[in-house]
Amino acid sequence: MxxxxxxxxxxxxxxxxxxxxxxxxxxxxxxxxxxxxxxxxxxxxxxxxxxxxxxxxxxxxxxxxxxxxxxxxxxxxxxxxxxxxxxxxxxxxxxxxxxxxxxxxxxxxxxxxxxxxxxxxxxxxxxxxxxxxxxxxxxxxxxxGLLDWGLENGFLEFDVANHTATIWDGGNQSFTLxxxxxxxxxxxxxxxxxxxxxxxxxxIASVETTQNEILAALEEATGAKWSVKATTTEDQVDEGFKKLGAGDFSGAFQLVRATCYGNTPGLQANYAKDVTLANDVLGLKLESVRDTVKRVVA
Known part of the structure; x- marks a missing residue:
């Protein structure tokens, strides 16, 4: 066809x-x-x-x-x-x-x-x-989520300009972007x-990664040690729903991040392991976190 x-x-x-x-x-x-x-x-x-x-x-x-x-x-x-x-x-x-x-x-x-x-x-x-x-x-x-887009505008909570990051639940939860x-x-x-x-x-996915892997790639690309704020899924979700209930749509952004970063059982946020990727059907390849970060930071 x-x-x-x-x-x-x-x-x-x-x-x-x-x-x-x-x-x-x-x-x-x-x-x-x-x-x-x-x-x-x-x-x-x-x-x-x-x-x-x-x-x-x-x-x-x-x-x-x-x-x-x-x-x-x-x-x-x-x-x-x-x-x-x-x-x-x-x-x-x-x-x-x-x-x-x-x-x-x-x-x-x-x-x-x-x-x-x-x-x-x-x-x-x-x-x-x-x-x-x-x-x-x-x-x-x-x-x-979108990796390069989310790094460029801060949506993923990595602030490239100020070398700060918010890391959820220790940062070792795997996911795809x-x-x-x-x-x-x-x-x-x-x-x-x-x-x-x-x-x-x-x-589909470009990378299979963790927050800590992204942070390490950013520190390498910027040549700087970043400041890290620790948070938890529970705190982020609670705050997100409170904001949303008060008419603050930024709470929705926190909840969307929770679907990727969060440790909630059953999220299946790692598409490379939890579901079947369509990358082969669509002619797409997995990419490097380091290469993406270097391109964004350059």
Whole structure:
């Protein structure tokens, strides 16, 4: 089965959307349309068709007509709106939908207890399964956290500028992370291999590591001894839920980190050991933590 050619990306202006669009462009394999809200001020690279939409059913159907695949990279506030996009894609004859997964494993109950806001992701996968008979196939890609992205902006709690780190539960819990480019390459590969990836929940990874390994690589790359703050899963989760309950969304970030760093039983955060990686199917290779850190620090 030939790969898909005509692609619509929803949520292209966000962090994940930008990663995906860069890799779609670099592949030179697709006709790319970006679906953007009418009020959005975002700009996109030359050669991209940009459609400003009110996200009405009629408008979505008009944009999706003649398209092969729709990719959703929407943020947390729009997870629940994806069903509407799926329904419009079906009515328009779209063949493949890639939901906004690209993070922790939303199919894992231990993950959902820590990050209940990912429940809408799980619901969408269940919804997509019910729509397979309507002619729409789907592929979800779980990446866990993003290593290079999370080092650059501090999300992973390694502060490169100030040489400080927050280490959970001693720092020896193993997990996998994915680099930005590999996330984008995974999406490209899904589109180029529709039969092999049809109706599947795929796990990918760039590195299998621990917090202490990342810290050691950072100390080596920066030539400095870092200051470490020790914390525990219990403290982080308690604080995260308290913040979230008070309307502070930074608490959600703590809970997402807990799905990776945490010692909660059943998290299966090491995709290389706990589940089956789809790296081989997608043509992706495991990478070096040291090489990634050197690239970020340089």
């Amino acid at each position: 030939a790969g898909y050619k005509n692609i619509v990306l929803v949520g292209a202006s966000g962090a994940i959307g930008k990663i995906i669009i860069d890799c779609l462009i670099a592949s030179s394999s697709f006709n790319i349309t970006v679906l953007s809200r009418k009020e959005s001020k975002a700009s996109f690279p030359a050669g991209i068709t940009v459609h400003k939409s009110d996200f009405s059913d009629a408008d979505l159907e008009a944009v999706f007509k003649g398209q092969d695949a729709v990719i959703s990279a929407v943020g947390a506030t729009a997870f629940g709106e994806q069903k509407k996009v799926v329904d419009a894609a079906i009515r328009s004859g779209v063949q493949r939908f890639i939901p906004s997964e690209f993070s922790s494993n939303s199919q894992n109950e231990a993950v959902l207890k820590l990050a209940p806001f990912f429940g809408q992701k799980k619901e969408l996968i269940e919804y997509l399964k019910t729509k397979q008979s309507d002619g729409l196939s789907w592929t979800a890609v779980a990446t866990s 994915t680099n930005e480019k590999q996330l984008g390459q995974a999406v490209v590969s899904v589109l180029q291999h529709p039969q092999e990836t049809s109706n599947k929940y795929l796990y």
